[in-house]
Amino acid sequence: MSAPATADRILRAARALFERGGVEAVTMRAIAKAVGITPMAIYRHFPNREALLQRISDDSFHEIARHWSARNDGSDVIARLLAVQRIYLDYALAHPHLFDHAFSMRREQARRFPEDFRARRSPTLNVVADVVIEAQQAGRLRAGDAWDIAMSLWAHTHGLIALYRAGRFSYDEREFRRFYEASLQRLLDGIGA
Numbered sequence: 001m002s003a004p005a006t007a008d009r010i011l012r013a014a015r016a017l018f019e020r021g022g023v024e025a026v027t028m029r030a031i032a033k034a035v036g037i038t039p040m041a042i043y044r045h046f047p048n049r050e051a052l053l054q055r056i057s058d059d060s061f062h063e064i065a066r067h068w069s070a071r072n073d074g075s076d077v078i079a080r081l082l083a084v085q086r087i088y089l090d091y092a093l094a095h096p097h098l099f100d101h102a103f104s105m106r107r108e109q110a111r112r113f114p115e116d117f118r119a120r121r122s123p124t125l126n127v128v129a130d131v132v133i134e135a136q137q138a139g140r141l142r143a144g145d146a147w148d149i150a151m152s153l154w155a156h157t158h159g160l161i162a163l164y165r166a167g168r169f170s171y172d173e174r175e176f177r178r179f180y181e182a183s184l185q186r187l188l189d190g191i192g193a
Helices: 003-021 028-035 049-070 077-094 096-104 123-137 146-165 173-191
Strands: none
Touching (some): 003 049, 003 096, 049 096, 077 096
């Protein structure tokens, strides 16, 4: 079996464990058992558990960014901003453990605002900032720092999702989605041109 194939199998097994049980479920022993190798064999492909978790997190960011970029169909820029936020909610609800690790847990390698974002090191916020810039150029959003606006949008949506997942809403998912959409629209109305 080739090294890339083994590394991919290790990564898939780690992600499956992560999806089911969160970061605590991702142990070298559990991964090795799922792949059919020894725990020590994993270290030929990933230097340590943290590197493996970082790769899962990075892959999550890129997955979301790909979905967001795919929505860039030339439609109305405000509709695209709303679509990006819907995808974010969909991802959070479908992959809660990955979402938490990627966006809610303190990690040494996590990107920091503003320097990492302005340097375009965030695959996800790059997409949002680009649409914000496009909306500003089209006269649909007020002038202002696109990165600050993108971060404000992200903080708003992330906060709503975190509150919903923490049981702070009495809404079912359908009702929460309606509230989420209306709240985003209010925010966009407030920064509209």
